[in-house]
Amino acid sequence: MTDIRLKLINTLLDKYERSIAFKTGDAPTRRIMLKLYHNGLADFPDYNIENPEIRLTVNRAVCQLKVDGVVDFKWMKGEVNHIISEAWLIFENLETAYKLVGRMPKKDEIEEVRAELESLQGQLHLEWALDYLNDVLDAINRNRKLPAIVPASKSDRINLIKTIRFIDNLGETELTERVFSMSCFGDSKLFERSVKSKLLSILRKYMDMADDSTEEDILRQAGITKYPEQFDFCGDIQICFDAGTVDYTPLDLGGSVFISDVRRITNIKMNNIARIITIENRANYFDYIQKQKSPDELVLYHAGQFSPSRKMFFLAIKKSMQNSNCSWLHWGDIDYGGFSMLLRLRKEIFTDVQAYRMGTIELKKFSRFTVPIQQSYAEKLRALLSKSELTDCYECINYMVDNKLRLEQESMLTE
Secondary structure (H helix, E strand, O other): OOHHHHHHHHHHHHHHHOOHHHHHOOOOOOOOEEEOOEOOEOOOOOOOOOOHHHHHHHHHHHHHHHHOOOEEEEEOOOOOOOOEEEEEEOHHHHHHHHHHOOOOOHHHHHHHHHHHHHOOOOOOOOHHHHHHHHHHHHHHHHHOOOOOOOOOOHHHHHHHHHHHHHHHOOOOOOEEHHHHHHHHHOOOOHHHHHHHHHHHHHHHHHOOOOOOOOHHHHHHHOOEEOOOOEEEEEOOOEEEEOOEEEEOOOOOOOEEEEHHHHOOEEEEEOOOOOEEEEEOOHHHHHHHHHHOOOOOEEEEEOOOOOOHHHHHHHHHHHHOOOOOOOEEEEEOOEOHHHHHHHHHHHHHOOOOOEEOOOOHHHHHHOHHHOEEOOHHHHHHHHHHHHOHHHHHHHHHHHHHHHHOEEEOHHHHHHO
16 A cells, blocks of 8 residues: 555544544544645645646545545545545445554554453552552543553553552562563563653652652652662661661661661560651751750651651561550651651551641741742642541641742751
8 A cells, every 4th residue: 555545544544533423432423534625725735736746646545545445535626637625534434444554443442451451450459550540441431542641552551551560569579670670571671661751650640749759769669769778767776687686776876777688677676765756858867866866766767758668667666666655756848748758657657656847836937948839739738638647737738728838847957
């Protein structure tokens, strides 16, 4: 088939697949038509009537498509056998048109994607993955088209689905990016090459995180890291590993363990700890240790939204809280990210985690350091008011929404 015939049919099929008829699944009430020449206007720029060779080539292509039974046309008035005015798709022979160009009908492609995604139902457990799956299926059912967040390429879709399924099965396991790609695909670079950017778009939309979260922060929540993660802490604590016990109490600036060692923990002893505090930002973490920490406190560096492996470490700490009067506080930025981290701590680690220096008092005291926010950000904050776990923070969140501001906790180091 000539290139011009291919282009003509594909252009008509594209127009059909954008039509209301395609969306509703009904037969078109109007012709799916291309105006080849209409008072100097055209839907098919390749039809140049000023160039005899091109005009004749297009004319022959349209005539042949009529013989094939997929297109009909009309000559321009007074220009029979010379200039074609318009050509349209013969809807009754739509299947033949698709076959002529070797193209899968869009409705079949959509059904194929629907089947691919429905195969995941009942297999996924992660909230963000389920939300993504349900949104895509809902969009397909409503609009009969693939939303932009679904890869257009079948191979890319298969790789994305495989990635989501693999992450869902990771549990508390954490893998570096190259190891993840090798484990999932048998190719250490395929994830970065073909899946990473689309997965990041999905995670940004369906995971709770700050707007300024880096790619590394986002992937870490899914259990994919650039380097093995380490966990920093400071306090009167002894960690028992399968090969022996390490006492971190004498260390003025605390210690750290890597994820591989966290999996080897058999017990954690916190002999004199009355209060645990997680601190979001590293600068505040070290400042607190050096200037404010009391002997009966265990200070944990929280970093950004915690990964599955950091969650494992926090749960080990929670399990070791021997004193029923031991409290757990969280100090984070007074913004969406800080409160969403507090929310996750309360939902997934310990319901009684208290907010520390995350109120209107701090917003007013350090008002000269507050940062203005856009309306879209304010709406994200407002959504937190529906979370019953954050009722004690509603006053602060409302203040932020009403005054369109937020505060980073590093600002408090200026006092």
